[in-house]
Amino acid sequence: EDQVTQSPEALRLQEGESSSLNCSYTVSGLRGLFWYRQDPGKGPEFLFTLYSAGEEKEKERLKATLTKKESFLHITAPKPEDSATYLCAVPVSGSARQLTFGSGTQLTVLP
């Protein structure tokens, strides 16, 4: 059964304190891993797609990396506006359409 597990569930950082969020997955034949940001009361916003181990993507203070079993979202020198829930997702095995989502990491950056 496909599984996506995110850790930690919640993370509180001081402004400027870098850290990483983890997304581990068990699917047969990874066909992409997707990161999203979700602000309270809003829909998830697409951030990155990673397709192969060793691949990295960057956007402002965020960098996503991928290994064969997990992905990390590194946040460098975060600001309060980076506070959000970060979700990762992978395609469901045998489906080119559906995604399985993790339960998310709720990030709070304190000023």
Next chain:
Amino acid sequence: DVKVTQSSRYLVKRTGEKVFLECVQDMDHENMFWYRQDPGLGLRLIYFSYDVKMKEKGDIPEGYSVSREKKERFSLILESASTNQTSMYLCASSFRRTSGSEQYFGPGTRLTVT
């Protein structure tokens, strides 16, 4: 930029009412999805559609139906709303690819059934 819009941000309905939630995307995506999101339960797929008039059940289709008469529009219907359908409803769309495809989400509809 991909744009997915939903007909209402907030909706309050009474038990037993028929409820229509509409979603429109402007990127010519083949796939469209309806999810609900509840605290502690994450995103759960209700239905999805991979082409006009085509639909497939997701993980929690009971109590819901869908309609896709045009490529850009996907409607979620609650035939007889119940209080346990109070939730955040999210529409998403994606391209058809042989590999996985990222989904783009709308802003959500917060539905309250009283």
